[in-house]
Amino acid sequence: MVVGILILIIVILSFRLYLYRRQLSSIRKQVEFIRENETNMELSITIHQKEWNSLIVSLNKLLKDIKRCKYVTLNQENLFKQTITSVSHDLRTPLTSASGYIQMLYKGGLDEEKQKEYIQIIQNRINSVTVMLNQLFEYTRLESNVYELDYEKIDLNGIVCDTISMFYNELVQNKIEPDIQIEEGPVWVFGDSLAWIRIIENIISNAIKYGENWIGILLQKENKEIYLRISNLTSTIEQKDVEYIFERFYTTDLSKTKKSTGLGLAIAKEFVLRLGGTIEAELNDDIFAINIRMKSA
Numbered sequence: 150m151v152v153g154i155l156i157l158i159i160v161i162l163s164f165r166l167y168l169y170r171r172q173l174s175s176i177r178k179q180v181e182f183i184r185e186n187e188t189n190m191e192l193s194i195t196i197h198q199k200e201w202n203s204l205i206v207s208l209n210k211l212l213k214d215i216k217r218c219k220y221v222t223l224n225q226e227n228l229f230k231q232t233i234t235s236v237s238h239d240l241r242t243p244l245t246s247a248s249g250y251i252q253m254l255y256k257g258g259l260d261e262e263k264q265k266e267y268i269q270i271i272q273n274r275i276n277s278v279t280v281m282l283n284q285l286f287e288y289t290r291l292e293s294n295v296y297e298l299d300y301e302k303i304d305l306n307g308i309v310c311d312t313i314s315m316f317y318n319e320l321v322q323n324k325i326e327p328d329i330q331i332e333e334g335p336v337w338v339f340g341d342s343l344a345w346i347r348i349i350e351n352i353i354s355n356a357i358k359y360g361e362n363w364i365g366i367l368l369q370k371e372n373k374e375i376y377l378r379i380s381n382l383t384s385t386i387e388q389k390d391v392e393y394i395f396e397r398f399y400t401t402d403l404s405k406t407k408k409s410t411g412l413g414l415a416i417a418k419e420f421v422l423r424l425g426g427t428i429e430a431e432l433n434d435d436i437f438a439i440n441i442r443m444k445s446a
Contacts, residue, residue: 172196176208183212231398240278247274284412287347288397291419298341298423302446305345305375306336309368312349319357320364328365336368337446338375344420349379351413352439356381360437375445380438387432394430414439 172194179192191209194201250267253259259267290296309331320327338345356364360381367378386394393399397415414430417439421428426443 168196172201176205180208180212239281243274243277247271250274284416288412288416288419291416291423298344300339300341302337302339303342303345304335305338305340305377305443306331306334306368308342308345309349309366309377312346312353313366315350316353316357323357323362325357325360325362325364328363330366331368332370336370336375338443339446340424340443341420344424348417348420348441349377351417352379355413356437359383359385365436365438370445371442373445375443377441377443378438380436382435383432383437384435386437391430391432395428 176192176194179190182188183190183192192205192212194205247270250271254264254267287296313327313329319325353364353366356379360383363382365378365380367376367380369376390399395414395418397412399415418428421441421443424443426441428439428441431438431440
């Protein structure tokens, strides 16, 4: 009797061991198939016990995490390749142009006025490359969180006025009439003065480069908030561009002839967010605007 029971137990355990080995073999084959093929298939089991069910749920979660990481990595690699291609093209174009004008100067035979014109063009191309490199360096520092901000109570009114004055020559050269409406007296905010200068510089520079003969700058207090709006007339921005306008390296289809890294507004947004404010873009008819809100100090 006892021997019979032992034999029965051995048979049952052997059968279970066979089933477990078969189940493990099935899981291994499924994992290999998933690894070698692009599929959304999940692991499945035929033994429905609590431990096996828990194991398969955990393994499926792990596979999803691995697939998600793979997807993110591939996207980052593609973005990196696109970035290198875009930056290389944007840097090469003005340098190639400058090189061409230098070659014409070397050949000689140009009158003094033409020489000055070519030298000015070369200088403009060099300045363009310098701006691009500075933006790339600045954005890299922001992305890697090594850009430290100094928070203090500052007068945004004064910073806006000083920054606008830096663009006087460009505004005149481009025949742009600024419409400036600024709150009288100090407009206090907590923040980094250099970061605010860069924010305003980048937005105004973008407005001059891609706008037309009008720029509007509004700074006012609204309850306990500060509202800064910089707007411009445009024919190069469409409604479909608005949601992507702050993305790095993004340039509109109609403005690709004007060389840019597409980082100016991305840098402005990053600074605003790090200063605790909000920033958004909008397009109404032919008026494109960047709106910034910040708590007043």
